[in-house]
Amino acid sequence: MLHLRYYPFDLAFEYPFTISKGTKTHQPTLVVSLGLGQLRGHGEAPAIHYYNVSVPDMIATLEEKKNMIERYALTDPQRFWHFLHHLIPGHNFLIAALDMAGWDLFAQMRRMPLYRILGINWRPPVSDYTLGSDVADVMIEKMKAHPSPVYKVKFTKVADIDLLRALRQHTSAPFRIDANESLSFDDIKALLPELQSLGVDMIEQPLPKTEWEAMKELKAMSPIPLFADESCVEEEDVALCADSFHGINIKLTKCGGITPALRMIQDARKRGLKVMLGTMNESSIGSAALAHIAPVVDALDADGPLLLKEDVADGLRYDNGTIQISGAPGLGIRFRGEKFATK
Numbered sequence: 001m002l003h004l005r006y007y008p009f010d011l012a013f014e015y016p017f018t019i020s021k022g023t024k025t026h027q028p029t030l031v032v033s034l035g036l037g038q039l040r041g042h043g044e045a046p047a048i049h050y051y052n053v054s055v056p057d058m059i060a061t062l063e064e065k066k067n068m069i070e071r072y073a074l075t076d077p078q079r080f081w082h083f084l085h086h087l088i089p090g091h092n093f094l095i096a097a098l099d100m101a102g103w104d105l106f107a108q109m110r111r112m113p114l115y116r117i118l119g120i121n122w123r124p125p126v127s128d129y130t131l132g133s134d135v136a137d138v139m140i141e142k143m144k145a146h147p148s149p150v151y152k153v154k155f156t157k158v159a160d161i162d163l164l165r166a167l168r169q170h171t172s173a174p175f176r177i178d179a180n181e182s183l184s185f186d187d188i189k190a191l192l193p194e195l196q197s198l199g200v201d202m203i204e205q206p207l208p209k210t211e212w213e214a215m216k217e218l219k220a221m222s223p224i225p226l227f228a229d230e231s232c233v234e235e236e237d238v239a240l241c242a243d244s245f246h247g248i249n250i251k252l253t254k255c256g257g258i259t260p261a262l263r264m265i266q267d268a269r270k271r272g273l274k275v276m277l278g279t280m281n282e283s284s285i286g287s288a289a290l291a292h293i294a295p296v297v298d299a300l301d302a303d304g305p306l307l308l309k310e311d312v313a314d315g316l317r318y319d320n321g322t323i324q325i326s327g328a329p330g331l332g333i334r335f336r337g338e339k340f341a342t343k
């Protein structure tokens with residue numbers, strides 16, 4: 001019988017984190033633990049207000065379904081995901097945390113790192129470092145404090161091109177632009193030539209997620225690859241993105257975990273799409289899951305532990321953007337938050 005526990009946290013950012021959808025100083029997150037004997041698997045679900053996900057709501061759902069989850073016989077993580085998908089439909093963030101914990105526990109039971117269970121030929125992946133929107137001096141300070149081979153820059157408005165010009169004076173590293181739906185078609189069309197000249201090699205979600213036809217037109221003219229973020233949440237969205245984007249950003253929390261993410265990667269490849277794995281500011285627990293899968297995708301945004309002032313687990317190491325895992329069974333992390341347990 002499984003033993004389910006959960007641990008809520010409110011993790012402080014190193015710097016206030018600003019995107020087009022607002023500013024936050026802390027990241028609420030819920031860590032779940034699935035125990036079997038002496039083994040414990042862990043997963044994580046950060047709470048995101050614009051997806052109407054909160055830690056109290058996730059805890060309430062866990063309490064309601066706890067007995068059914070604990071009675072599940074974990075023999076196949078993929079079947080466990082299907083069980084969760086029907087048990088708590090629509091709760092993708094929480095499903096993702098439980099799915100992650102299930103894979104972690106299952107791999108520990110098999111005494112293998114997760115990537116080996118998944119049949120992945122692992123090599124150290126490289127993550128970008130995200131610069132939340134701010135005044136130029138502060139963004140430059142952040143960049144200098146976190147040397148990285150590639151930077152992701154949050155765009156909130158057209159005038160942020162001035163910030164990018166200022167940043168370019170201090171690094172030769174490529175830039176990725178993440179607009180989070182904040183630009184119009186005319187905005188991004190006008191910006192494309194200079195973005196290319198400033199060394200931007202990826203643009204995430206420039207237009208609102210409903211503007212499929214405009215994105216299709218933008219894709220036809222853009223010399224810079226365009227990646228879907230808000231337009232690509234669940235598995236069925238991959239097909240919708242094929243004509244309007246060059247690639248997709250898969251986030252484990254949004255799609256429901258490792259299990260559907262692997263299917264989305266396969267579907268994207270069949271449709272000729274590039275794939276990025278993205279973060280929702282997870283600690284080392286959620287980031288470890290991304291790191292284990294990262295070798296099979298084209299780009300990685302797994303800098304949560306670098307953005308946060310505090311962490312809840314050990315096992316990941318970042319060296320100038322390159323991620324090293326511990327090699328221990330499962331996710332290879334050691335959770336250090338048991339003292340904060342509520343259940």
